[in-house]
Amino acid sequence: MTALLSVLLVWYLLGGLLPLCTTRPHLQNLFAHGCAAAAGVVGIVLGVAGLLSTAPLTLSLASNIPHLTFAIRLDPLAAFFVLTISLVGVAASIYASGYVEEFSGRVSVGLLGSLLNGFLLSMTLVVLADNGFFFLILWEVMSLLSYVLVVTEHEKPGVREAGLFYLIMTHVGTAFIILTLLIFSQETGSFSFEAFRHPDQQLPEGLRSIAFFTALIGFGAKAGIVPLHVWLPYAHPAAPSHISALMSGVMIKTAIYGLIRVYFDFMGGVFPWWWGFTLLVAGTVSALLGVMYALMEHDLKGLLAFHSVENIGIILLGIGAGMIFHTYGLHELAALGLLAGLYHTINHAAFKALLFLGAGALQFSTHTRHIEEYGGLLRRMPWTGAFFLIGAVSIAALPPTNGFVSEWLVFQSLFLSFQLPTLFLKLMLPIAAAMLALTGALALACFAKAFGMSFLAQPRSAHARHATEVPWSMRVGMGFLAGLCIVLGLAPMLVVPLLDRVTAPLTGAAISSQVLALDGWVVAPVTVEFSSISTPVLAMLLVGAGALGLLIARLCGKGLRARYYKTWGCGLNLTPRMEYTATGFAQPIKQVFETIYQPTVKLEQEFLEQSKYFIKHQRFESHIEPVFEKYLYWPVVTLLLATADRLRIIQAGSLHLYLTYIFVTLVLLLLWAG
Amino acid sequence: MQSIIHIVLVVVQLALLLTLSPFVVGLIRKVKARLQCRRGASLFQPYADLAKLFRKQPVISSTTSWIFTAAPYIVFASTVAAGLLMPVFVSHTPLNFAGNIIALVYLLALGTFFLILAGLDAGSAFGGMGSSREAIVATLAEPAMMLSILSIALTAGSTNLSTIVHQSALMEGVVVAPPAHLMALAALFIVTLAETGRVPVDNPATHLELTMIHEAMLLEYSGRYLALMEWAAGIKLLVFMTLIVNVFAPWGIATSLAPSAIAVGLLVYLGKVAALALVIGVIESMFAKLRLFRVPEMLGAAFILSLLALVFFYTLKG
Numbered sequence: 001m002t003a004l005l006s007v008l009l010v011w012y013l014l015g016g017l018l019p020l021c022t023t024r025p026h027l028q029n030l031f032a033h034g035c036a037a038a039a040g041v042v043g044i045v046l047g048v049a050g051l052l053s054t055a056p057l058t059l060s061l062a063s064n065i066p067h068l069t070f071a072i073r074l075d076p077l078a079a080f081f082v083l084t085i086s087l088v089g090v091a092a093s094i095y096a097s098g099y100v101e102e103f104s105g106r107v108s109v110g111l112l113g114s115l116l117n118g119f120l121l122s123m124t125l126v127v128l129a130d131n132g133f134f135f136l137i138l139w140e141v142m143s144l145l146s147y148v149l150v151v152t153e154h155e156k157p158g159v160r161e162a163g164l165f166y167l168i169m170t171h172v173g174t175a176f177i178i179l180t181l182l183i184f185s186q187e188t189g190s191f192s193f194e195a196f197r198h199p200d201q202q203l204p205e206g207l208r209s210i211a212f213f214t215a216l217i218g219f220g221a222k223a224g225i226v227p228l229h230v231w232l233p234y235a236h237p238a239a240p241s242h243i244s245a246l247m248s249g250v251m252i253k254t255a256i257y258g259l260i261r262v263y264f265d266f267m268g269g270v271f272p273w274w275w276g277f278t279l280l281v282a283g284t285v286s287a288l289l290g291v292m293y294a295l296m297e298h299d300l301k302g303l304l305a306f307h308s309v310e311n312i313g314i315i316l317l318g319i320g321a322g323m324i325f326h327t328y329g330l331h332e333l334a335a336l337g338l339l340a341g342l343y344h345t346i347n348h349a350a351f352k353a354l355l356f357l358g359a360g361a362l363q364f365s366t367h368t369r370h371i372e373e374y375g376g377l378l379r380r381m382p383w384t385g386a387f388f389l390i391g392a393v394s395i396a397a398l399p400p401t402n403g404f405v406s407e408w409l410v411f412q413s414l415f416l417s418f419q420l421p422t423l424f425l426k427l428m429l430p431i432a433a434a435m436l437a438l439t440g441a442l443a444l445a446c447f448a449k450a451f452g453m454s455f456l457a458q459p460r461s462a463h464a465r466h467a468t469e470v471p472w473s474m475r476v477g478m479g480f481l482a483g484l485c486i487v488l489g490l491a492p493m494l495v496v497p498l499l500d501r502v503t504a505p506l507t508g509a510a511i512s513s514q515v516l517a518l519d520g521w522v523v524a525p526v527t528v529e530f531s532s533i534s535t536p537v538l539a540m541l542l543v544g545a546g547a548l549g550l551l552i553a554r555l556c557g558k559g560l561r562a563r564y565y566k567t568w569g570c571g572l573n574l575t576p577r578m579e580y581t582a583t584g585f586a587q588p589i590k591q592v593f594e595t596i597y598q599p600t601v602k603l604e605q606e607f608l609e610q611s612k613y614f615i616k617h618q619r620f621e622s623h624i625e626p627v628f629e630k631y632l633y634w635p636v637v638t639l640l641l642a643t644a645d646r647l648r649i650i651q652a653g654s655l656h657l658y659l660t661y662i663f664v665t666l667v668l669l670l671l672w673a674g
Numbered sequence: 675m676q677s678i679i680h681i682v683l684v685v686v687q688l689a690l691l692l693t694l695s696p697f698v699v700g701l702i703r704k705v706k707a708r709l710q711c712r713r714g715a716s717l718f719q720p721y722a723d724l725a726k727l728f729r730k731q732p733v734i735s736s737t738t739s740w741i742f743t744a745a746p747y748i749v750f751a752s753t754v755a756a757g758l759l760m761p762v763f764v765s766h767t768p769l770n771f772a773g774n775i776i777a778l779v780y781l782l783a784l785g786t787f788f789l790i791l792a793g794l795d796a797g798s799a800f801g802g803m804g805s806s807r808e809a810i811v812a813t814l815a816e817p818a819m820m821l822s823i824l825s826i827a828l829t830a831g832s833t834n835l836s837t838i839v840h841q842s843a844l845m846e847g848v849v850v851a852p853p854a855h856l857m858a859l860a861a862l863f864i865v866t867l868a869e870t871g872r873v874p875v876d877n878p879a880t881h882l883e884l885t886m887i888h889e890a891m892l893l894e895y896s897g898r899y900l901a902l903m904e905w906a907a908g909i910k911l912l913v914f915m916t917l918i919v920n921v922f923a924p925w926g927i928a929t930s931l932a933p934s935a936i937a938v939g940l941l942v943y944l945g946k947v948a949a950l951a952l953v954i955g956v957i958e959s960m961f962a963k964l965r966l967f968r969v970p971e972m973l974g975a976a977f978i979l980s981l982l983a984l985v986f987f988y989t990l991k992g
Contacts, residue, residue, distance in 0.1 A: 393787070396783075398780060398784040399777060399780050423989075426988055427988065434977070434981075441815075444783055452795070455739070457738075458737050529831070531775075531834050532774060538755065538781070541754075542755050545751035546748065546751035549902055556728035556729055565735070565736060567738075568893070568894070574797060578798065578799050579798075586806075588807060589809070589810055591967060592970045
């Protein structure tokens with residue numbers, strides 16, 4: 001495995017350096033994306049090998065800086081995330097080799113490709129790092145590289161602001177992560193993760209709770225947990241689409257990795273029930289608000305970004321339920337909850353990356369991201385459409401796709417709450433399940449909107465009318481992920497044993513044999529009596545019933561060929577302007593959930609002078625209130641700016657004054673030291 | 675031998691779902707007609723309608739994509755597949771292992787998803803309106819459905835439908851927490867009315883553009899495609915009705931594979947479905963269709979009822 005790891009490093013480094021050594025764009029393209037794809041393939045092998053190996057692989061390289069060692073540890077948890085990152089990395093790299101055409105002449109393809117390799121490498125190493133300092137350096141490299149990639153098209157309006165917002169949010173998060181690691185190092189006297197997880201060096205009670213919150217805020221800012229999610233809908237649409245796919249599909253997952261690492265590994269899985277409950281609440285709120293805001297978003301990539309908030313919420317529901325069960329010693333159920341969360345992690349990586357790549361393909365062909373300007377694209381881009389549909393069905397958790405399997409497992413772990421001892425939790429977990437059901441239904445509505453408005457009916461703009469299918473490399477990238485969605489859905493018997501190797505050491509219960517019954521054909525939450533599903537059988541049933549319908553239609557219809565005629569338009573010729581819009585589609589939902597959206601409507605009408613019943617001109621505007629930005633972020637920003645203004649008094653611009661400051665500081669320091 | 679019996683059971687269940695569903699639709703129509711002092715069409719009219727539609731040449735809108743022609747098959751397949759997962763007249767259904775109640779709900783959601791897409795595909799404002807309304811109704815029905823199911827599942831200690839029905843059949847309907855079950859029943863009944871497009875949520879008989887939901891999505895369909903969609907809607911109605919009668923009134927269902935038990939189970943099942951169809955017909959005649967933005971209140975009430983069912987289950991059980 002050491003050899004595999006070295007090969008992986010070499011490929012990424014080559015991919016980072018070679019494109020900068022040549023000026024010919026197609027060579028740069030080949031080097032950058034070829035190396036990244038090759039490294040990704042090695043990463044997939046490494047991840048699977050790491051999951052299957054019995055002992056974790058550890059490597060360490062000392063440095064001259066105190067506390068910093070370049071320590072690497074490939075345990076099952078890290079291996080799972082390496083696998084996830086590499087799977088999406090391969091698809092994104094192949095896709096990018098065609099997609100970067102979009103940027104040719106504007107942005108250096110070589111630099112973009114080189115940064116892509118660096119970004120992938122930093123994410124891979126973040127989950128492998130086994131030293132606090134090393135981890136923070138890599139975390140920072142990952143954040144900065146993703147920032148640079150977000151602002152690739154900095155000449156476009158809004159992109160720099162989005163990048164800056166992301167940069168600030170991610171650093172707020174980093175500050176809290178530093179705080180978490182400092183708490184641990186304060187107690188253990190070391191920055192090595194090995195010392196953190198040592199059972200003899202557990203933190204005292206109060207500090208543990210502080211570390212819980214700092215870790216939640218720190219990683220939550222990266223993951224996009226509500227209310228720290230505000231940067232996602234700005235940064236993800238601004239980035240090039242393969243970068244959005246990586247950021248949304250895998251980068252935010254490194255935060256999930258961090259949370260599991262801290263709570264289950266460093267803290268040894270010892271925590272009070274309200275930790276898990278806090279995650280459960282955060283998960284429910286994120287899932288629900290994420291999908292609700294997604295429904296009102298008509299920038300396709302912004303919509304997908306909000307869905308990342310939703311899916312992070314679903315992952316947290318699984319992990320939170322797992323933590324609650326763990327507190328009460330229900331280790332098998334704890335393993336189930338954690339397994340459900342991790343299953344959803346890899347599933348979300350697959351379908352969200354696929355959808356972002358699909359959105360990129362639409363942008364590539366139509367040069368717009370606005371859903372209202374799409375329409376009729378399925379006939380013009382049949383491959384992209386089919387792949388996007390697979391992604392949409394998966395994210396809406398419809399059987400027999402992968403999203404269904406993991407969401408089903410999350411449901412089961414919430415339903416099994418009747419085994420908990422307190423009535424409060426017995427009631428709260430099913431309510432979370434009901435909210436998850438609402439989330440799932442809203443996600444269905446949202447992707448019916450996204451797919452229906454983009455791909456069906458007539459084109460709503462000239463952009464959409466002249467769209468053509470994207471190059472084959474982009475289709476291969478999307479096809480790979482679409483295939484992955486189907487495999488992850490139909491073959492849980494391949495996935496669950498691997499995930500079990502991650503959760504078993506963390507929760508102390510191996511449940512693979514219980515989750516998989518009947519040679520892996522059936523998935524059950526620990527007990528088959530409670531419930532079970534079998535996606536392969538469901539798929540066969542669907543195909544069989546569909547074939548039956550086809551047969552009946554054939555037998556009765558006597559081979560009558562369909563006639564094609566225009567849609568009924570009440571006697572008028574049907575134009576795209578008569579179609580339902582995405583805004584119109586989501587309008588009832590906006591009205592029903594008014595309290596959450598706080599919509600504002602502005603209507604300006606100008607009437608004819610002769611009569612107020614004839615409108616000469618009118619203008620309609622409708623917005624939804626960005627509640628978190630308005631009530632949470634703006635007050636903080638305003639306060640900061642006001643404080644900074646006040647503090648300008650000490651910055652008077654006089655050299656004598658500054659020398660006095662230095663002198664006073666020096667005296668104070670000497671006094672303190674003495 | 676065992677597997678042959680299982681295959682036979684699945685085939686019989688499939689045949690029953692396919693053949694009984696138009697009859698139920700016809701029965702509800704008949705009840706409504708009688709209550710309106712009309713003689714009404716024959717009970718078998720829906721069969722004739724389906725046969726006619728299957729034989730007619732379909733007209734497809736020229737602006738549509740393959741989704742439009744594929745959707746009827748997907749909607750049909752998902753509804754039939756959902757129907758095969760639940761016990762109908764034998765409490766132990768062979769395909770029970772393939773999916774529990776959540777899988778059934780999500781299979782129906784798969785159909786809803788493609789129905790919404792089909793409504794959008796023709797590009798007419800009517801289809802879009804129907805799709806948009808279907809989306810909000812389906813969305814709001816989901817949480818109530820999930821919670822009411824859970825409170826039933828808790829009594830049986832399982833979310834597998836066969837186990838739930840089998841357990842409550844063995845207990846001869848003696849439920850652990852009756853108030854909980856009654857509330858869950860009320861919630862699930864409201865959800866049924868909403869999900870299957872009945873009055874007061876939707877009117878299956880209307881073609882007035884301002885009121886229709888399900889019919890609006892099907893407006894551009896004709897011939898065999900319309901037949902499949904109508905048939906699927908009938909099967910969906912039967913699936914929900916079967917769910918209600920078997921979960922809340924499992925008396926008489928065959929708990930073993932003895933021929934006499936199966937015969938009794940079949941007859942009792944037909945009787946129960948007919949009785950429920952009568953109830954639905956009466957309710958449809960008694961109520962006016964609600965304004966669309968009143969529907970959330972009704973479904974919200976269903977959600978509260980199912981939540982109370984859960985609270986009652988835990989508190990009454992001690």
